[in-house]
Amino acid sequence: MKSLCILGLGYVGLPTASLFATAGLKVTGVDTSPHVVRSLKDGFVHIEEAGLNTVVTAALASGNLVVEARPVEADAFIICVPTPVRADHTMDDGAIRSAAESLISVLKPGNLVVLESTVSPGTTRNFLIPILEKSGLKAGENLHVAYCPERVLPGHVLRELIQNDRIIGATDETSGRITRELYSKVVEGNIAVTDSTTAELSKLMENTYRDVNIALANEFSEICNHLGADAREVFRLANRHPRVKILSPGPGVGGHCIPVDPWFLVEACPDLCRLIRTAREVNDGRPAQVVQRLRQIVGNPPGRKISLLGLTYKPDVDDVRDSPAIHVMELLKQAEYGLGLYDPHVKRSPFELHGLIPALESTDCIVILTDHSEFKFLDPRQIASVVRSKHVLDTRGSLDASRWAAEGFTVHRF
Numbered sequence: 001m002k003s004l005c006i007l008g009l010g011y012v013g014l015p016t017a018s019l020f021a022t023a024g025l026k027v028t029g030v031d032t033s034p035h036v037v038r039s040l041k042d043g044f045v046h047i048e049e050a051g052l053n054t055v056v057t058a059a060l061a062s063g064n065l066v067v068e069a070r071p072v073e074a075d076a077f078i079i080c081v082p083t084p085v086r087a088d089h090t091m092d093d094g095a096i097r098s099a100a101e102s103l104i105s106v107l108k109p110g111n112l113v114v115l116e117s118t119v120s121p122g123t124t125r126n127f128l129i130p131i132l133e134k135s136g137l138k139a140g141e142n143l144h145v146a147y148c149p150e151r152v153l154p155g156h157v158l159r160e161l162i163q164n165d166r167i168i169g170a171t172d173e174t175s176g177r178i179t180r181e182l183y184s185k186v187v188e189g190n191i192a193v194t195d196s197t198t199a200e201l202s203k204l205m206e207n208t209y210r211d212v213n214i215a216l217a218n219e220f221s222e223i224c225n226h227l228g229a230d231a232r233e234v235f236r237l238a239n240r241h242p243r244v245k246i247l248s249p250g251p252g253v254g255g256h257c258i259p260v261d262p263w264f265l266v267e268a269c270p271d272l273c274r275l276i277r278t279a280r281e282v283n284d285g286r287p288a289q290v291v292q293r294l295r296q297i298v299g300n301p302p303g304r305k306i307s308l309l310g311l312t313y314k315p316d317v318d319d320v321r322d323s324p325a326i327h328v329m330e331l332l333k334q335a336e337y338g339l340g341l342y343d344p345h346v347k348r349s350p351f352e353l354h355g356l357i358p359a360l361e362s363t364d365c366i367v368i369l370t371d372h373s374e375f376k377f378l379d380p381r382q383i384a385s386v387v388r389s390k391h392v393l394d395t396r397g398s399l400d401a402s403r404w405a406a407e408g409f410t411v412h413r414f
């Protein structure tokens with residue numbers, strides 16, 4: 001296999017395209033956003049991700065990676081487009097449909113098409129293949145189709161693309177074999193081959209497992225707060241048991257995967273997903289609980305200012321998609337609190353951000369919503385001189401509470 005066309009140049013597609021190009025394949029990266037195509041053609045990488053700039057720049061410079069607005073003929077195609085959840089909690093298959101339809105006119109006998117997007121069970125067989133077969137080719141005969149879910153953690157994408165184990169959901173023997181051959185060019189982890197529905201379910205269950213466990217940590221933390229115990233100290237001790245690993249409580253679960261994927265299982269089997277649905281509700285309810293705690297700490301508006309530190313959905317990334325911090329911000333705005341907003345990682349945003357000191361000036365409470373590394377170096381002494389009231393609500397348990405207490409701050413646990 002020598003040429004590859006990757007559809008979708010987001011946080012999975014772009015690094016994947018660059019790694020295959022660096023491994024010597026001729027790769028065409030395709031994106032429907034003219035902005036993404038234009039910036040990459042100009043050599044500008046539109047995603048903040050450790051090491052990505054270097055790899056993309058090298059791949060473009062080598063000539064092995066080119067960027068286009070439409071797919072071109074190739075030996076294999078990889079679809080890495082988003083699958084968001086609709087308001088009614090069903091999978092929005094629009095981007096996969098468009099990507100698959102855009103391939104109909106370029107597919108040739110012997111081609112391989114791999115889907116990487118997270119999808120509801122059965123999508124590869126019942127949705128993707130029928131669209132691809134409009135090309136006149138027949139899956140399992142002269143067209144090979146597989147599902148190979150991405151499993152990378154934002155912030156560690158390049159390392160995990162290479163090192164993580166991969167699952168290939170093959171739709172026939174040849175598709176399993178040639179997909180393994182293709183991914184072996186860049187993946188150092190083990191590659192397991194199974195059928196496509198098993199692979200789809202394994203991806204959904206990985207993220208649902210995490211969501212349910214985070215919900216449990218959040219519920220445990222409420223119990224601890226109610227009983228006046230320090231949840232993180234309780235968890236630290238409980239986690240000394242060799243088979244217990246309680247995750248970290250926080251202001252909710254964000255990003256474009258974990259809050260979305262459990263719904264695809266609920267969609268497939270609504271009557272069987274009682275725990276999964278409840279976990280989603282627990283995690284979705286966390287931003288409102290942050291606001292409730294803030295009301296207890298600072299009282300009601302008007303005339304109260306709250307400073308939100310960290311707006312991304314998790315630390316050390318620039319991604320604010322479905323961030324719990326954004327939900328907290330919106331709820332506080334609706335309630336008419338004055339706001340100071342600071343996030344050193346967010347470069348472009350639809351709302352106005354402030355510098356650190358302007359965000360904190362005359363505030364009634366500082367809220368840590370994302371545990372960015374640089375927040376460990378905040379100076380409570382300097383901050384004490386600009387705030388109105390010395391309250392901190394640390395929703396991530398990331399501050400050294402004794403340093404802040406030494407400067408007169410009350411540090412509230414969450």
Ligand code: SAJ
Pocket residue numbers: 118150151152153154206207210214247248249250251252253254255256257258313314315324
């Ligand atoms: N979070 C907590 N407590 C924790 C861990 C996470 O509140 O103990 C929150 C984070 O702050 C964040 C959200 O959960 O808001 C999700 O963050 P994450 O780091 O758990 O996961 P993602 O969404 O960045 O990436 C996940 C990963 N899946 C798993 O770890 C099972 C990644 O491997 C997947 O590739 C990715 O989803 C995906 O694309 O599906």
